[in-house]
Amino acid sequence: MTAPSQRPHARSRNPAAHRSERVGWLRAAVLGANDGIVSVAGLVVGVAASGADAAAVLTSGIAGTVAGAMSMAAGEYVSVRSQADTERADIAVERRELAEDPHSELQELALIYVQRGLSPELAQEVARQLTAHDALGSHARDELGITDTLRARPVQAALASACAFVCGAALPIAAVLLAPPGQVQAVAIPATLVALSISGALAAWTGGAPIVRGALRVAFWGALAMAAATAVGRLFGVQV
Template sequence: MKSLHYRAHAERHRTEHIGWLRAAVLGANDGIISTASLVVGVTAAHASHEAILTTAIAGLVAGAMSMAAGEFVSVHSQADTEKADLERERVELATEPDAEHRELTAIYVRRGLEFKLAQQVAEQLMAHDALGAHARDELGISETLSARPLQAALASAGSFSVGAALPLVVVACAPSDALLPWTVCTAIAFLALLGAVAARIGGTPIARSVWRVAFWGTLAMGITAGVGALFGVQA
């Protein structure tokens, strides 16, 4: 009798990138928008070129630290919640295995399996890895989507710094008398490029992503310029 050999079909899904991609896109987008908006605001307030450059540098450093701290705290809170849920599930599996089996069976029935098949699937999965089965199918916690605080913090801080460095370079290189249009135009171009790259990696429509980030970035710079012009004074 011939033995059957099953070879796993290797596939790469875009959700594998979702953890770092979300933090990286958010960080770079925020870096470009916040730094460019700061530059536009102080430029509209008639600040000196040196003051504008100092503002951009300070915005980069403060923003990167803020992004890292915010991501670490928020994602760590998510990780703590996941750990608490897993610990509670571990206790329930040890004290009420039959009830947990019925719960998993009911989940598979709701997903379309016949009752007897759902029972068998639940039994086999629990025999293999009971906690993993309940974490995945009951709690929605998987290896791909699980919270990684340090990864999110580093990705956000690094990507923010990269994004913020782009308008900073423009400030350093652009002529003082044309700094405002240079900052606005290049920031929109950077945002459009970021939207296109993020869409390409994530497999989403590029035009929609480009339009979304460019629109909100332009709106942010426009509002900041208005505030700077309203409250600014001649340096």
């Protein structure tokens, strides 16, 4: 019989992968993919509804894809860059306050832990030990809410958004290329709704949200966008 000390230990489990680690690129990718599908599908459906030929519809879709991808990348970069600049400025202020009045900063950190449920004595001890280990990191995390996991990454967000936009736009472009003459709308609309449902379901699954609800809400807004684009195309379409 194997002695207890010689028995194989239970296999250690890997740390759980938290979905919040994906939030930086996931938000930008989901937004870019859905925007690529909806924007370019709405564009080609609207142009097709105006009576334009297939070449004009395809040209508008490709131009919309290029312009949209660049716009998404620029928008994400500027937006997330502003967030990163704000984080950097807040950390600089915190660094200066730690240098000028470390005692007040220690008490401020202890008060945060008291408000989170620790006793004053334990909060004081925790604040003292964390300050000795990494004062600036502790204040950035617990006072400012800035962590490595959620820190703003402008380039990552811009690339994720632009690439996802192009991938999303590929579907309506393919519909234009594969649709029989005069049937762009009949092919692009259902294909777009299916793609949006899949995109919404994948985004919901990745983020831990209900899959059916995620699929339906994305498909709904896509259908609304294409209906509006079709109405505009028919209203302002001019046959030459």
